Amino acid sequence: MLKKIGLISAAISVFAISGIAFAANQATINQAINDGTKSVDIVDAGGTTVASPSVSFGNLSFSFNTQDGAGVLGTASQAIRTYNPTSGATWSVSIAASAPTAVWTSGGNTYDFNDTSGYTDGVDTDTKGGQMTIDPSAGTIAGVAGCLTSNISKGASTSFVETTTNSIGLMTAAAGAPTYCRWDLTGINLTNKIPAAQPSGSYALTLVLTVV
Secondary structure, three states, rough: OOHHHHHHHHHHHHHHHHHHOOOOOOOOOOOOOOOOEEEEEEEEOOOOOOOOOOOOOOOOOOOOEEEEEEEEEEEOOEEEEEEEOOOOOEEEEEEEOOOOOOOOOOOHHHHOOEEOOOOOOOOOEEEEOOEEEHHHOOOOEEEEOOOOOEEEOOOOOOOOOOOOEEEEEEEEEOOOOOOEEEEEOOOOEEEEEEEOOOOOOEEEEEEEEOOO
């Protein structure tokens, strides 16, 4: 009986040593998380993309004199949201018309948004007066989901001028700005110089946001 117990003990000892020597019950699994792409969008209060964003200037009446229109770009329901899903801290957001030669249009009537002379026609490719100024400095930057706004700044008040100022900077992140974050920009003031005796109508101009 003692011999049998000894044999059993020996068999168990060999099995235990064998289990240590062969680690076939272990596996290494891997998961890569890559940087995304910086982007800019117009979102509502819930963070959902606005399908057809727009900015409305206050209504004006026909005038034989020059006029100024005013509007606000970026509201609680249509905020400019910048996404930086990368390890790179620096980026900049700008706005431009669909083309430097674009004009405000209502049917067959037009006026300019970037004339060198403001209300009247200056040296550019069209024969229309008119000029838009964008003032991001009046706006507010807010981090989303606790993101800080350190080293992120707003642009200065700037007027479009054909050829020389085709785009206007709205917001810039410098070295040291937070990474893997999102920010909303609201409250950008827009002013619009309208030529004298501009025909009545519902005028529209397309603007495009870009982040680099």
